Amino acid sequence: MRRIRCIAEGGFKINGPSRIGKGPMPNEEDLKSSNEASLPQPTQAGRIETCIELIEQAMKCLENNDKDCVIKILEELLKAECHNSYVVGKEVVDRVRMVAHELWLRSDDELRCKLLRILRGFVSKKWIRGALKMYNKDLNNKWRTKCGINWEREVARSNIVKMIEGLLREKFGWDEIRMCEELMRFIGVDTENLDSCPRQVSRGRT
Numbered sequence: 001m002r003r004i005r006c007i008a009e010g011g012f013k014i015n016g017p018s019r020i021g022k023g024p025m026p027n028e029e030d031l032k033s034s035n036e037a038s039l040p041q042p043t044q045a046g047r048i049e050t051c052i053e054l055i056e057q058a059m060k061c062l063e064n065n066d067k068d069c070v071i072k073i074l075e076e077l078l079k080a081e082c083h084n085s086y087v088v089g090k091e092v093v094d095r096v097r098m099v100a101h102e103l104w105l106r107s108d109d110e111l112r113c114k115l116l117r118i119l120r121g122f123v124s125k126k127w128i129r130g131a132l133k134m135y136n137k138d139l140n141n142k143w144r145t146k147c148g149i150n151w152e153r154e155v156a157r158s159n160i161v162k163m164i165e166g167l168l169r170e171k172f173g174w175d176e177i178r179m180c181e182e183l184m185r186f187i188g189v190d191t192e193n194l195d196s197c198p199r200q201v202s203r204g205r206t
Contacts, residue, residue, distance in 0.1 A: 044087070044170060051082035051092050058099045067111055070103045071118070078122040087166060097131035104132045113147035125151055 054077050061069035074096075081087045082096050100119065104112060119128050129139055144151060168174045174182070 047080065047082075048088050048092055050080055051077060051088050051096070054080065054082065055092075055095050055099060062099070062102055062106070065106070067103060067107060070099065071111070071114065074099055074103065074115075075118055078118070081163070081166060083123055083127065084163065084166075087170065097127075100131040101133060109146065113143070113149075116143060116147055116149055120149060120151070 054073055058070050058073040058077070061067075061073060077083065077096050077099070083093055085093045100115065103115060107115065116128070119131075125136070125139060128134070129136060132139075134143075140151065143149065165179065168179055
């Protein structure tokens with residue numbers, strides 16, 4: 001599902017009640033987005049089951065010494081938020097860390113750099129240090145220089161939005177429309193009196 005536009009892109013999309021002869025007619029894209037927002041989201045138990053299955057696949061790849069296979073599955077684990085203890089719990093996260101650590105031990109420098117770049121896109125330096133059992137100075141100095149990695153942007157903005165969105169769905173059952181409505185109320189906009197909202201609000205404009 002696409003990230004909620006009201007947060008990730010600075011725009012708002014609220015599907016208010018239709019009124020005959022007032023406001024623009026909803027187009028096909030609006031209807032599609034509304035239908036997507038109403039689709040059921042995976043439960044915590046479902047997420048945990050998916051993560052465990054992926055971890056087991058990764059361990060089999062490690063047994064076969066198939067490092068490329070482990071890299072691909074580890075990336076799937078990160079995309080499925082199996083590294084986030086708020087979503088799947090500490091036990092599952094520890095097993096993901098174990099997969100990353102075992103791959104690190106069996107890799108050459110080239111593959112280690114590839115692993116660090118993948119991890120950097122999803123987790124913090126603290127998570128990486130804990131998983132790879134590495135000192136902060138080694139990560140900041142040795143591997144930063146060797147791999148040419150800039151640690152200033154530890155987590156991409158889209159991943160932060162994805163994490164927040166997932167928590168709102170998991171804990172409160174909010175869909176995309178509800179999130180936008182609540183955000184607009186937070187900034188003082190009365191959504192009850194709105195028929196529709198612009199798709200995107202340019203930065204610096206009201």
